[in-house]
Amino acid sequence: MFNSLVEAKRFIEEKRIQMVDFMMIDLNGRWRHLTIPVDRFTEDTFKNGIGFDGSNYGFAPVEKSDMVFIPDLSTSYVDPFMEIPTLAMIGDVYVIDVPNNRPFDQDPRNVAKHAENYLMESGIADEMKIGPEYEFHVFDHVSYSTAPNESSYYIDTEQAEWNKEDRDFNLGYKMPHKGGYHMAPPQDVLYDFRSRVCMLMEKQGIRVKYHHHEVGGPGQLEIEVEFGSVTEMADKTMMTKYLIKNEAIAEGKTATFMPKPIFDEAGNGMHVHMQLFKGGEPLFYDKDGYSQLSQEALYFMGGILRHIRALCAFTNPSTNSFKRLVPGYEAPVTIGFATANRSSVIRVPAYAKDPDKKRFEIRNPDGTCNPYYAFSAILMAGCDGIKNKIDPVAEGYGPYDINLYNLTEEEKKKIKSLPRTLDEALDALEEDHAFLTEGGVFPEKLIEIWLINKRAETKKHSLMPTPMEFDMYYDL
Known part of the structure; x- marks a missing residue:
């Protein structure tokens, strides 16, 4: 839907979007999601991602469960079922690494891309x-x-x-x-x-x-x-x-x-x-x-x-x-x-x-x-x-x-x-x-x-x- 954060921000303002929802796919193919207020949706969201517990998605053992997801702006859509105007998009899973995080090879979307x-x-x-x-x-x-x-x-x-x-x-x-x-x-x-x-x-x-x-x-x-x-x-x-x-x-x-x-x-x-x-x-x-x-x-x-x-x-x-x-x-x-x-x-x-x-x-x-x-x-x-x-x-x-x-x-x-x-x-x-x-x-x-x-x-x-x-x- 969007090619840049600037496009997304413009749409958010025009449509009076109040929440941004990130949807991820777990190992079995079920949706998981996490939502933030629209003013927290910044460049940092795409640079550093949002942390989550990968073990609850079936991806990682508990002792190595810290992961991040980074949203894919091209997948954005307005969720028709949410009472509060919500822009949703799919997130790709990344492994935390130095200096840069890297795509998680078991993430379903990454397997498909590979x-x-x-x-x-x-x-x-x-x-x-x-x-x-x-x-x-x-x-x-x-x-x-x-x-x-x-x-x-x-x-x-x-x-x-x-x-x-x-x-x-x-x-x-x-x-x-x-x-x-x-x-x-x-x-x-x-x-x-x-x-x-x-x-x-x-x-x-x-x-x-x-x-x-x-x-x-x-x-x-x-x-x-x-x-x-x-x-x-x-x-x-x-x-x-x-x-x-x-x-x-x-x-x-x-x-x-x-x-x-x-x-x-x-x-x-x-x-x-x-x-x-x-x-x-x-x-x-x-x-x-x-x-x-x-x-x-x-x-x-x-x-x-x-x-x-x-x-x-x-x-x-x-x-x-x-x-x-x-x-x-x-x-x-x-x-x-x-x-x-x-x-x-x-x-x-x-x-x-x-x-x-x-x-x-x-x-x-x-x-x-x-x-x-x-x-x-x-x-x-x-x-x-x-x-x-x-x-x-x-x-x-x-x-x-x-x-x-x-x-x-x-x-x-x-x-x-x-x-x-x-x-x-x-x-x-x-x-x-x-x-x-x-x-x-x-x-x-x-x-x-x-x-x-x-x-x-x-x-x-x-x-x-x-x-x-x-x-x-x-x-x-």
């Missing part, structure tokens, strides 16, 4: 452009408990099929089970909500492609956006989640990007479309190639497919992620590519025919990821594919232009599978991460911390009895 620099320095391409699809649920109520003597959750939404027999207040129009795709009002009671969110996104420079109701009947929605660079789209992913969640709360509802909040309904993915450009020219197009894809596109795809089990540790980093990656819900389970095939982990959209639009999408990521790490990891895997000329056809990854959910048991054995649990994904990352550390993009320390933290999550999850286990085993 990945983009690696791409340019490699000579492969000048830019990777990506376009995420945001799937999420909006509910009217959510409650949950994980006490020692109780484990339960309860969610509800007015439009869900399970409310069709409600005799207290019911107008009869309910969204069918797994039948919400592109449904219209009156079943689609969240149409105006999506439009309001999209207008908020547009005001923040996030260009919306379209919005619609998704397959999941109980309040599953999708917003798709136009393409941008890796760091830019990671910023915009974080902003989109912020706008959706806060607008939902403002309207007395609640939004979640949890991959599988409802049993036996479609889950929430975050498909990522991608392209490479060099000298302004698209690298993924070849009119004579498979589905009009160039050899570079196939190599890039080959790298992703070879490393995809390890990628899942960053693109699907929750135990709940793998409850979505099961057959029958348009989520991938096998490792392969195809055209116009939503059962494939990599899909080539048949409708993208022009050279500058030729692309493919990876369909396994979900909204629990830290987008900076996830997008960067995908980029690094693709670069490894081009550097080592990993041909997905020669590697046996397809093309599989068939329904991969309907394979026989014998056919399934011939095709590699995505991890079935987060533990499997973490094992794969532990064994296969050299492609991530190329050029120092992903520090070894970051991968070490990620593995430790995520294994602690899986252990915590595995120790907790579930209501389903009571249903299945209580009477044995």
Whole structure:
């Protein structure tokens, strides 16, 4: 938004801004923030930064936890949800050093910037452009408990099929089970909500492609956006989640990007479309190639497919992620590519025919990821594919232009599978991460911390009895 502090100060005065809010991204991909009165916003803020405890962000041990963040003026925006006029911007994390502080190599934004620099320095391409699809649920109520003597959750939404027999207040129009795709009002009671969110996104420079109701009947929605660079789209992913969640709360509802909040309904993915450009020219197009894809596109795809089990540790980093990656819900389970095939982990959209639009999408990521790490990891895997000329056809990854959910048991054995649990994904990352550390993009320390933290999550999850286990085993 701004190129200098002078521009920012002029805007602050014109709009009568009273507070400046700094937003940072922690290790797991959650927003953190700190706010100062506007008269404290000076040159010193950019020279020396603002100190904070990095250990609470998951970045540093307690004994070495002093860090600073320095705001990025280009990310500035007026927060639409604050009562007091507030200018907000993202802060980059720095390690305290003498004579000058230095960027922290594990900071999510710094990893993304390093990945983009690696791409340019490699000579492969000048830019990777990506376009995420945001799937999420909006509910009217959510409650949950994980006490020692109780484990339960309860969610509800007015439009869900399970409310069709409600005799207290019911107008009869309910969204069918797994039948919400592109449904219209009156079943689609969240149409105006999506439009309001999209207008908020547009005001923040996030260009919306379209919005619609998704397959999941109980309040599953999708917003798709136009393409941008890796760091830019990671910023915009974080902003989109912020706008959706806060607008939902403002309207007395609640939004979640949890991959599988409802049993036996479609889950929430975050498909990522991608392209490479060099000298302004698209690298993924070849009119004579498979589905009009160039050899570079196939190599890039080959790298992703070879490393995809390890990628899942960053693109699907929750135990709940793998409850979505099961057959029958348009989520991938096998490792392969195809055209116009939503059962494939990599899909080539048949409708993208022009050279500058030729692309493919990876369909396994979900909204629990830290987008900076996830997008960067995908980029690094693709670069490894081009550097080592990993041909997905020669590697046996397809093309599989068939329904991969309907394979026989014998056919399934011939095709590699995505991890079935987060533990499997973490094992794969532990064994296969050299492609991530190329050029120092992903520090070894970051991968070490990620593995430790995520294994602690899986252990915590595995120790907790579930209501389903009571249903299945209580009477044995």
